[in-house]
Each structure stands twice: as structure tokens, then as C-alpha cells.
Amino acid sequence: MTIKKGKHTVCIHQGQIKDEQFGGSISPIYMASSYPFLDVEKNRYPRYFNTPNQEVISSKVAALENAEAALPFSSGMAAISTSLFAFLQNGDHVIFQNEIYGGSYNLVQKDFARYGIEYSFTKGLDVRHFENEIRDNTKVIYIETPSNPLLSITDVKAVADLARKHGILTMIDNTFASPLNQTPLDLGIDISIHSATKYLSGHSDISAGVVAGSAKNIEKIMLQARNLGGNLSDFMCFLLERSIKTLALRIEKHNENAQFIADQLSLNPMISKVYYPGLKTHKNHEIAKSQMHGFGGMLSFELNKEFDSKVFQKKLLMIKPSMSLAGVESTIIQPSLTSHALLSVQERENQGISDNLLRLSVGLENKEDILADIEQALR
Ligand SMILES: *Cc1c(COP(=O)(O)O)cnc(C)c1O
Numbered sequence: 211m212t213i214k215k216g217k218h219t220v221c222i223h224q225g226q227i228k229d230e231q232f233g234g235s236i237s238p239i240y241m242a243s244s245y246p247f248l249d250v251e252k253n254r255y256p257r258y259f260n261t262p263n264q265e266v267i268s269s270k271v272a273a274l275e276n277a278e279a280a281l282p283f284s285s286g287m288a289a290i291s292t293s294l295f296a297f298l299q300n301g302d303h304v305i306f307q308n309e310i311y312g313g314s315y316n317l318v319q320k321d322f323a324r325y326g327i328e329y330s331f332t333k334g335l336d337v338r339h340f341e342n343e344i345r346d347n348t349k350v351i352y353i354e355t356p357s358n359p360l361l362s363i364t365d366v367k368a369v370a371d372l373a374r375k376h377g378i379l380t381m382i383d384n385t386f387a388s389p390l391n392q393t394p395l396d397l398g399i400d401i402s403i404h405s406a407t408k409y410l411s412g413h414s415d416i417s418a419g420v421v422a423g424s425a426k427n428i429e430k431i432m433l434q435a436r437n438l439g440g441n442l443s444d445f446m447c448f449l450l451e452r453s454i455k456t457l458a459l460r461i462e463k464h465n466e467n468a469q470f471i472a473d474q475l476s477l478n479p480m481i482s483k484v485y486y487p488g489l490k491t492h493k494n495h496e497i498a499k500s501q502m503h504g505f506g507g508m509l510s511f512e513l514n515k516e517f518d519s520k521v522f523q524k525k526l527l528m529i530k531p532s533m534s535l536a537g538v539e540s541t542i543i544q545p546s547l548t549s550h551a552l553l554s555v556q557e558r559e560n561q562g563i564s565d566n567l568l569r570l571s572v573g574l575e576n577k578e579d580i581l582a583d584i585e586q587a588l589r
Pocket residue numbers: 285286287288311313358383385386404405406407408417418419
């Protein structure tokens with residue numbers, strides 16, 4: 211009999227390799243790239259995604275996502291590109307929501323036309339915006355919620371229902387929520403993808419990605435993955451397993467800290483806007499509440515016009531201006547100079563991304579210290 215375990219327990223124990231040799235309390239690392247071939251149940255090989263340490267990650271992530279199966283990749287983009295190419299071919303059409311991660315956007319813009327894959331971006335995030343883009347040859351709908359950098363919310367179940375009705379496969383980039391705050395398969399999504407470089411790792415020292423879904427869909431992605439070769443090394447699997455042990459604990463604290471900072475910044479007259487799905491003032495707070503188990507550690511805010519956001523970032527003493535996110539340490543970034551630098555000022559304005567918009571990855575420091583740093587920089 212299998213007993214359904216709590217998420218903290220799953221994070222710590224699920225999939226762990228028993229150390230038969232010495233009885234050590236953690237999974238041993240098996241670095242072998244060569245395994246027996248004759249008379250074995252499966253042929254193990256790193257690029258077949260089935261080494262012992264890879265299987266630990268698959269088992270843990272599948273359990274956290276309430277999925278039948280999962281796979282570990284060498285980066286979030288390896289997971290995203292492999293999943294898309296597994297289900298799309300020449301002549302197919304795919305719908306992307308209009309706010310997606312910069313790397314995913316580049317993949318679509320630069321490569322899809324060359325492979326004869328048609329695509330469209332929605333004009334908004336309501337379900338009707340997705341419906342508007344459906345064509346006879348639409349095979350995949352791809353969403354990302356909460357989105358980067360404005361923490362916009364897409365109604366996951368509504369989009370999944372729409373896609374089901376039309377026999378279209380659905381994928382979600384679930385990175386910002388983490389599997390603790392959002393389990394999209396429960397809402398009808400087919401494939402959930404993460405940049406494990408972010409919350410699953412959590413310590414800014416791993417590059418990895420994961421994909422979760424039904425056994426059938428994951429098998430299809432795995433067969434594509436064997437050819438593209440984006441597998442995660444066993445040593446990185448070990449590090450990622452170590453990180454995931456504290457994932458549930460970390461996410462609880464990220465949620466608490468980010469809600470506190472969002473609430474406090476909302477009251478600050480030097481800040482004109484705060485974007486956080488946990489705020490009642492967020493446009494889609496009710497949808498977020500219905501589909502998320504927690505609101506996450508990411509938020510954005512806009513400084514009043516008289517501020518220079520570059521000067522503000524330089525005045526921060528603890529919070530680091532930094533490219534990545536989701537670490538134990540708080541980091542901040544100005545999207546107009548980074549992820550959205552290639553857009554014109556007008557294009558940025560249309561998307562609601564002003565020069566004074568800052569995206570904050572709220573870390574696990576004492577929340578009063580994070581707030582104090584922001585307040586002293588504003589002064
Ligand atoms: C970072 C990120 C990715 C890409 O992941 P890599 O590990 O950098 O390849 C994809 N989606 C989101 C939302 C991200 O934040």
C-alpha cells in the first residue's frame with residue numbers, strides 16, 4: 211500500500227537511493243557512464259536519462275508535480291526546447307502567451323520559422339485571447355504563470371479546458387511558482403516545465419531543468435531528448451537532490467517574506483506600483499488564489515518618476531543587482547536594461563515595463579532586513 215506523503219516528506223525522502231554498501235544516510239553518487247548491457251532490465255546511460263541519480267530527480271519532481279513521470283535536463287532551456295520539439299513538426303502551429311521568458315521568446319523567434327513551425331503570440335492573457343489564435347493545425351498551447359517580470363496571472367484551468375476541447379496539448383513554464391505553489395497537472399495541464407536553476411536549486415549554484423507529465427508524454431520527450439542530448443550530469447543530480455530536500459521549507463519562507471515586502475511597499479509613497487499576485491490589488495488576485503497554493507517569492511515594483519532606478523540599485527547594501535533569481539539571497543534587476551533591453555521604449559511602455567520598474571527576487575534573509583535595505587536606498 212502506498213500512503214500519500216506530505217510535501218516536506220516528499221522533498222526529503224522521495225526517490226532516494228539506499229546505500230546498500232555502507233548504510234550512509236544520503237543517496238550515493240554514481241558517476242558511471244557505462245553499465246552492463248546483457249541480461250539487464252534496462253540499458254542505463256546518461257543520455258538515456260536513466261542513471262540512478264537521474265532517476266532520483268525524476269521520482270522527486272514527479273511526486274511534487276503530481277505527475278506520473280519526470281526528467282532532469284542540463285538547463286531550463288534544454289527542458290523547454292526539447293519538450294516543444296518533441297511535439298511539434300513542420301507544418302504545425304503553436305500558441306504562446308504574450309508574456310514569456312526571454313530565452314523561450316528567442317527560441318521561438320529565431321528558430322521556429324527555420325523548422326517550418328508556425329506560431330502566434332496571444333494579444334492578452336484572458337482565455338478568449340487563446341481561443342482567438344487557434345487554427346486547424348494548432349498542436350500546442352504554451353503558458354507561463356506567474357509571468358516575468360509583471361507577475362501576470364493566466365487562468366490555468368480555463369486554458370487547459372479550452373485546449374482539451376480542441377485536442378491541443380498544453381505546456382506550462384512553472385518556474386516562478388515552483389511545484390510547491392502550483393501543481394498545473396491538477397488543473398488539466400499536460401506538461402509542466404521548470405528552470406531548476408531557480409527555486410528547485412535555490413542556492414544560485416546549479417544549472418538544470420525538469421519536465422513532468424504523464425508517462426506517455428514523458429516517454430515521447432525522452433526519445434527526443436536522447437537525440438538532442440540535454441541530460442543532467444549525475445553530480446548535478448546529486449546537488450539538485452540536496453537542494454530539493456529544503457524546497458518546501460524554502461518556499462514557505464519565500465512566500466511569507468514576499469507577501470510582507472509587497473504589503474509594505476504598497477504603503478510606501480515613494481513607490482507608484484507593486485505587482486504581486488498575493489496583493490488584493492493585483493488584477494487577477496482571485497484567479498491566483500484559486501490556482502496557487504502560495505504566491506511565491508517574486509515581485510515587481512515601480513519607483514516614483516523622480517527616482518533614478520540605477521542610482522537606487524547602487525545604494526542597496528545587501529540586495530544584489532543580479533541576473534538570476536530564486537536564490538536564498540535577495541536579488542534585484544531592472545528589466546528595461548536586461549530582459550527587455552532590445553525592445554523600443556514604446557514597446558516596453560505598451561507592455562507596462564517602464565525604466566523605473568524593478569523585479570525583486572525576495573530571498574530568505576530576515577524580512578525586516580530586506581525592507582530596511584530598500585527603505586535606506588530610497589532615502
Ligand atoms: C531562468 C528561466 C528559464 C530558463 O532556464 P535556464 O536554466 O536559464 O535555461 C525559463 N523560464 C523561466 C521563467 C526562467 O526564469
